[in-house]
Amino acid sequence: xxxxxxxxxxxxxxxxxxxxxxxxxxxxxxxxxxxxxxxxxxxxxxxxxxxxxxxxxxxxxxxxxxxxxxxxxxxxxxxxxxxxxxxxxxxxxxxxxxxxxxxxxxxxxxxxxxxxxxxxxxxxxxxxxxxxxxxxxxxxxxxxxxxxxxxxxxxxxxxxxxxxxxxxxxxxxxxxxxxxxxxxxxxxxxxxxxxxxxxxxxxxxxxxxxxxxxxxxxxxxxxxxxxxxxxxxxxxxxxxxxxxxxxxxxxxxxxxxxxxxxxxxxxxxxxxxxxxxxxxxxxxxxxxxxxxxxxxxxxxxxxxxxxxxxxxxxxxxxxxxxxxxxxxxxxxxxxxxxxxxxxxxxxxxxxxxxxxxxxxxxxxxxxxxxxxxxxxxxxxxxxxxxxxxxxxxxxxxxxxxxxxxxxxxxxxxxxxxxxxxxxxxxxxxxxxxxxxxxxxxxxxxxxxxxxxxxxxxxxxxx
Ligand SMILES: Cc1ncc(COP(=O)(O)O)c(C=O)c1O
Ligand SMILES: N[C@@H](CCOP(=O)(O)O)C(=O)O
Numbered sequence: 001x002x003x004x005x006x007x008x009x010x011x012x013x014x015x016x017x018x019x020x021x022x023x024x025x026x027x028x029x030x031x032x033x034x035x036x037x038x039x040x041x042x043x044x045x046x047x048x049x050x051x052x053x054x055x056x057x058x059x060x061x062x063x064x065x066x067x068x069x070x071x072x073x074x075x076x077x078x079x080x081x082x083x084x085x086x087x088x089x090x091x092x093x094x095x096x097x098x099x100x101x102x103x104x105x106x107x108x109x110x111x112x113x114x115x116x117x118x119x120x121x122x123x124x125x126x127x128x129x130x131x132x133x134x135x136x137x138x139x140x141x142x143x144x145x146x147x148x149x150x151x152x153x154x155x156x157x158x159x160x161x162x163x164x165x166x167x168x169x170x171x172x173x174x175x176x177x178x179x180x181x182x183x184x185x186x187x188x189x190x191x192x193x194x195x196x197x198x199x200x201x202x203x204x205x206x207x208x209x210x211x212x213x214x215x216x217x218x219x220x221x222x223x224x225x226x227x228x229x230x231x232x233x234x235x236x237x238x239x240x241x242x243x244x245x246x247x248x249x250x251x252x253x254x255x256x257x258x259x260x261x262x263x264x265x266x267x268x269x270x271x272x273x274x275x276x277x278x279x280x281x282x283x284x285x286x287x288x289x290x291x292x293x294x295x296x297x298x299x300x301x302x303x304x305x306x307x308x309x310x311x312x313x314x315x316x317x318x319x320x321x322x323x324x325x326x327x328x329x330x331x332x333x334x335x336x337x338x339x340x341x342x343x344x345x346x347x348x349x350x351x352x353x354x355x356x357x358x359x360x361x362x363x364x365x366x367x368x369x370x371x372x373x374x375x376x377x378x379x380x381x382x383x384x385x386x387x388x389x390x391x392x393x394x395x396x397x398x399x400x401x402x403x404x405x406x407x408x409x410x411x412x413x414x415x416x417x418x419x420x421x422x423x424x425x426x427x428x429x430x431x432x433x434x435x436x437x438x439x440x441x442x443x444x445x446x447x448x449x450x451x452x453x454x455x456x457x458x459x460x461x462x
Pocket of ligand 1: 109110140141142143220252253254255256257258259306307385386409410
């Protein structure tokens with residue numbers, strides 16, 4: 001399998017190359033040259049374990065970069081760390097409505113599903129090559145702790161993780177800043193998540209620094225993150241009758257990585273009816289997919305802070321497909337967007353996108369009401385991000401005969417204040433995290449400034 005850049009001019013790479021490269025050198029994102037076809041094999045995967053389906057899904061993407069036996073071992077190790085035998089269990093919440101619980105990993109968010117594997121991939125490949133990298137990441141709260149948990153203590157990796165100062169929940173911040181391993185470096189940036197992500201991309205585009213620091217990525221910039229996230233779309237669809245019938249998904253969305261993984265699964269042949277993009281009031285994706293208006297505004301703080309994002313990195317991967325996989329057209333569109341903050345999506349492009357996607361923006365009252373109603377109707381306490389997904393599912397519900405699966409992306413205990421305000425219940429952390437509020441924290445604070453960040457990282461790697 002070869003991977004090409006959405007901007008058309010970076011060299012094509014194999015799996016090992018994209019794993020370590022992160023952002024392409026032309027500023028684009030790597031995507032596979034072709035999508036492997038799984039349609040004819042799905043029926044034979046019914047009844048297999050999560051791990052076995054993960055192996056089947058990942059094998060064609062990995063190519064010669066790992067032996068099949070090594071891939072199998074890494075998958076078994078990654079999902080052995082989960083707190084549920086099914087890894088990502090489905091729970092019925094309505095007549096034909098389901099929640100896909102993605103928060104049974106070590107840091108209680110869906111990011112663990114990909115990150116537990118990514119950490120093992122980094123360790124295996126870097127140990128074999130005898131190399132070290134500096135992972136530079138941006139987080140609105142969950143990617144950071146999942147990456148830190150997966151990479152802490154690895155001699156081959158230094159982690160520099162940026163979060164927006166004061167804009168993540170206290171649990172999320174402490175999950176990152178109380179990890180005191182020598183290779184972990186947290187930085188609170190005076191700005192938004194978009195500012196953090198822009199800093200990451202700016203430093204990757206400073207090629208001399210990028211090479212000197214040997215930058216690598218753990219955000220969904222990294223293709224390995226996306227492919228690992230395709231697996232639960234397949235396992236959940238199979239348990240509800242695919243490939244004999246199609247299913248729909250509602251996905252709480254910010255950086256567009258998770259729902260893009262669903263789109264990839266669909267492109268590979270999974271029968272998916274609708275993919276519902278559910279945003280909070282940071283609604284750029286809803287405006288883009290409903291009215292062709294992909295234009296940024298000011299990031300609004302919400303009770304689902306991990307989705308307080310305006311510039312959704314992976315939307316570029318979808319645009320690349322919508323532009324007929326033309327790297328020059330995608331590069332021109334993204335450069336224009338970077339300068340003006342706007343991109344108008346024309347009729348054909350929009351029609352094509354709408355063949356797969358619906359989009360719904362959910363406000364704060366609706367999010368709270370959905371948390372309360374879910375508790376009343378099902379007895380389940382859901383986190384605010386999952387509530388955005390459930391509200392999106394209800395609003396976009398099409399054919400009632402098609403099962404609707406909402407992705408539950410975080411455990412409610414990560415957002416205790418918002419959950420208690422909406423439901424009256426204060427969800428507790430698992431016993432292994434009981435002392436989180438008293439652990440020592442360590443992090444630096446920096447302005448939103450690429451030079452300051454470059455100097456900070458240079459000092460770390462010196
Ligand atoms: C809990 C939670 N839900 C939803 C999302 C949105 O996912 P994505 O950024 O892949 O769209 C995030 C952040 O990524 C998150 O942390
Ligand atoms: N919500 C995310 C934002 C980063 O997304 P990623 O999927 O690109 O890592 C977070 O929790 O950090």
